[in-house]
Amino acid sequence: MKPWPPGPGSAILAAMQPTPLPPVLTIDGPSGSGKGTISRRVAETLGWHYLDSGALYRAVGLAAAWEGVDLDDDEAVEACARRTRIRFADDAAGEPRVFVNEQDATDELRLETTGAAASSIAAKPGVRAALVEMQHGFRQPPGLVADGRDMGTVIFPDAAFKVFLTASAAERAERRHKQLMDKGVSVNLDSLLGEIIARDERDANRAVAPLRPAPEAVVIDTTGIGIEAVVARVLAHVREGGYPVPAR
Ligand code: DC
Numbered sequence: 001m002k003p004w005p006p007g008p009g010s011a012i013l014a015a016m017q018p019t020p021l022p023p024v025l026t027i028d029g030p031s032g033s034g035k036g037t038i039s040r041r042v043a044e045t046l047g048w049h050y051l052d053s054g055a056l057y058r059a060v061g062l063a064a065a066w067e068g069v070d071l072d073d074d075e076a077v078e079a080c081a082r083r084t085r086i087r088f089a090d091d092a093a094g095e096p097r098v099f100v101n102e103q104d105a106t107d108e109l110r111l112e113t114t115g116a117a118a119s120s121i122a123a124k125p126g127v128r129a130a131l132v133e134m135q136h137g138f139r140q141p142p143g144l145v146a147d148g149r150d151m152g153t154v155i156f157p158d159a160a161f162k163v164f165l166t167a168s169a170a171e172r173a174e175r176r177h178k179q180l181m182d183k184g185v186s187v188n189l190d191s192l193l194g195e196i197i198a199r200d201e202r203d204a205n206r207a208v209a210p211l212r213p214a215p216e217a218v219v220i221d222t223t224g225i226g227i228e229a230v231v232a233r234v235l236a237h238v239r240e241g242g243y244p245v246p247a248r
Helices: 011-016 037-044 051-065 074-085 112-121 127-136 152-157 171-184 188-204 227-238
Strands: 026-029 049-052 088-092 094-102 144-148 163-165 218-221
Touching: 026 037, 026 152, 026 227, 037 049, 037 144, 037 227, 049 051, 051 074, 051 088, 051 112, 051 127, 051 144, 051 218, 074 127, 094 188, 112 188, 127 152, 127 163, 144 152, 152 163, 163 227
Parallel strands: 026 144, 026 163, 049 144, 163 218
Antiparallel strands: 088 094
């Protein structure tokens, strides 16, 4: 018979300990701060999962547009957020694709109009609440890199590592301009800058989960800094926190 109460170090006590949750690195920041590219590279290096939370808001904005939902009707948009099925999968070439209600919406999701719709519906508390559980579901072993606006403040407040990326609005507009030009989409730089400033203002000034760094986040201004250098700084933050980072 096993002794009771169990002594220190017993298998029974060990089995009763709650399983520690996988570690999380949150990377928040405004649009065009480089979050997506940097988060993907960091997740790859660590071998962790990756959550692009902006894609969830974009997917709901897109589904609402497809279904003709009135964006001023909070309850209708929340119901749309709850029924929209969002799936991430890599294609045969290893490129990430996003499926909204089983339709490949990857390209449509990146459009500026979808970003603006996402920013507008993201200000609704019911929509944010509808997406919480899905976001928590991404926290799987061995770890998660979560990119967004409120990852460190609201969704994963217990994250072991928190980063906030910034860059001047002018540089962010230029980066977006280049990305779009590379894709063959021609847009006016000034109107892009205007859209970025308007989106930042809406994201930073909304009542629920506004864009702001968690008090303990490491803030990195990426203006004039290349992607590789920023990735190295984020990984250094994780390493300094005591987590073993594989060599790149
Ligand atoms: O990161 P992104 O540009 O794909 O995000 C699109 C919009 O979604 C952004 O303008 C605000 C909203 N969003 C949010 O409110 N909270 C998040 N965690 C991620 C995005």
